[in-house]
Amino acid sequence: MxxxxxxxxxxxxxxxxxxxxxxxxxxxxxxxxxxxxxxxxxxxxxxxxxxxxxxxxxxxxxxxxxxxxxxxxxxxxxxxxxxxxxxxxxxxxxxxxxxxxxxxxxxxxxxxxxxxxxxxxxxxxxxxxxxMPLAKLLGSHRDTVRCYDTTVGFLSSKIETVIAASERSLARGMGGIKLKVGGEPREDVARVSALRKALGDGVAIMVDANQQWDRATARRLGRRLEDYDLVWIEEPLDAYDVKGHAALRATLDTPIATGEMLSSATDLRRFLEADAVDVLQPDAIRIGGITPYRRVADLADELNVTVAPHFATQLHVHLAACQPREGWVEWFDWLDPLFEERLTLRDGRVVVPDRPGLGLTLSxxxxxxxxxxxxxxxx
Ligand SMILES: [Mg+2]
Incomplete structure (x- = not known):
């Protein structure tokens, strides 16, 4: 009314x-x-x-x-x-x-x-x-959230550049590194191998194929990447291929992550219903905001699926803090110029801002x- x-x-x-x-x-x-x-x-x-x-x-x-x-x-x-x-x-x-x-x-x-x-x-x-901060309003589980860096691992960067940037990123408090794959397959494996060797065992590394493998390539490369102890393989297949993700997940030990390109809670729900993901990656903005995000994130948790939201770190740090099963937030600084405030990293985690609301003001x-x-x- x-x-x-x-x-x-x-x-x-x-x-x-x-x-x-x-x-x-x-x-x-x-x-x-x-x-x-x-x-x-x-x-x-x-x-x-x-x-x-x-x-x-x-x-x-x-x-x-x-x-x-x-x-x-x-x-x-x-x-x-x-x-x-x-x-x-x-x-x-x-x-x-x-x-x-x-x-x-x-x-x-x-x-x-x-x-x-x-x-x-x-x-x-x-x-x-x-x-109060948004996370506290919604009902928080933690004041910091595991955080990994996506900005350092693009295909457009030589692997030596990725390694140097990853080391700097880890040194400033990042909890993991995501490497883009989906280029030439042998080159992909060589880059993953080089990054693992440089960073050592124990550092969280994810890879992201941005939907560009077909089912056979995803199976074959997925098997070759099993040796590198990856946190997950992200978007191995087309974003809407529910059955393909479910079959791949049944084939590989490495967890399968997807969801960022889906633009409704209903589309994400289909992956949960089909047992097609280990890590769901909703983007609250792409699916219509906090209201539908909470619905689908709570359902994922109920089904024992980890939630690791995509992009928009300033927003998702609050939402990830409210998830019972801890996931990850993805570090991007691309929107930083718009805002006065900066997020703080500490011991592999990003700190949930203690300012009221999102804690953001336009710069x-x-x-x-x-x-x-x-x-x-x-x-
Ligand atoms: Mg991605």
Whole structure:
């Protein structure tokens, strides 16, 4: 129910902005090697700020790599005004309201990824208003979470460069290293072998094929990689190949991880129902925000599946802290320029910020990357 305008938690206004944040240098994974994508040089981020009558404001964001950022922004601009006059505390109901408002364009992809920014902003506002970090509001299990570095292991980097960067990363407190594979198979194995030899036994190493192996290649290379004591093999197959993942998981001892490219909780649920993963990697933003993420993460835990969320470290550190069975968060610094704050690493783990909400404020420099913005409702 919409509340009277005098209620402190009524939504009064919304600001919505699209940023294009450049990476220090373009990176490539197996999708680029396969000729399906160009190297990634920037990330589009839609930031929404939801203000309520009591003067509290919540910040949420969504992102797109390569195409899609302007579509996210346009969609946010259209559905955002539906929150004005609503009670910001009714997060579950408002998630449904925004979903149904755009039912014609579906329940996954851009439609829910735009919704995610609002869902996150409403959670952030609630935690800020309560004066506590988001993890504490949701119900935390731990104040630090295991963390691994993805930024050092792209296919576009020579293995000597990967090793040197991995050593620096571990020395500053990272708990593991992810190496991209899915290039030339013999080269893949040689790179994994070189990294294991350089870092030594006991250091957590994951590999990520970014969906570019077929089933036979995944079986064959998976067997060859068994010797390297990997934490997991990520996206060995097409993101939607549920049966293929289930069969591969039954064949290999190395745990199988996937889920980042799925854009609804329903798609992730299919992998859980089919016993197709050891490690589920939902991306709260890609599936529509914290509301659907918690649903699917709780189901995974109930089914004894580890949850290791994808990307958006600033958000996922809070969500991973709330998971009974500890997973991992993925370290990316790509969104850092947008925010004033930085996450802290300690003993292989990232510290859950103790500031209220997500603990994020837009940086003074963020306006350098501003593409478009709107105050809602417009006019
Ligand atoms: Mg990945």
């Amino acid at each position: 919409a509340v009277a305008t005098r209620s402190p938690s009524v939504v009064t206004k919304i600001h919505c902005a699209l940023y294009r944040v450049p990476l220090a240098e373009p990176v490539s994974d197996a999708k680029v090697h396969a000729g399906r994508q160009r190297p990634l040089g920037d990330v589009d981020v839609v930031v929404v700020r939801v203000a309520t009558a009591d003067g509290t404001e919540g910040l949420g964001f969504s992102y797109s790599k390569r195409a899609g950022g302007p579509a996210l922004f346009a969609h946010a601009r259209q559905i955002g005004p539906l929150l004005v006059g609503e009670d910001a505390l009714d997060i579950g109901r408002l998630w449904e309201k925004l979903l149904w408002a755009a039912a014609s364009v579906g329940r996954q992809g851009v439609a829910v990824q735009s919704l995610a920014a609002f869902d996150i902003a409403l959670h952030d506002r609630k935690a800020r208003q309560a004066g 003074a420099r963020s306006r350098e990357w501003l593409v478009d913005s709107a105050d809602l409702p417009e006019g």
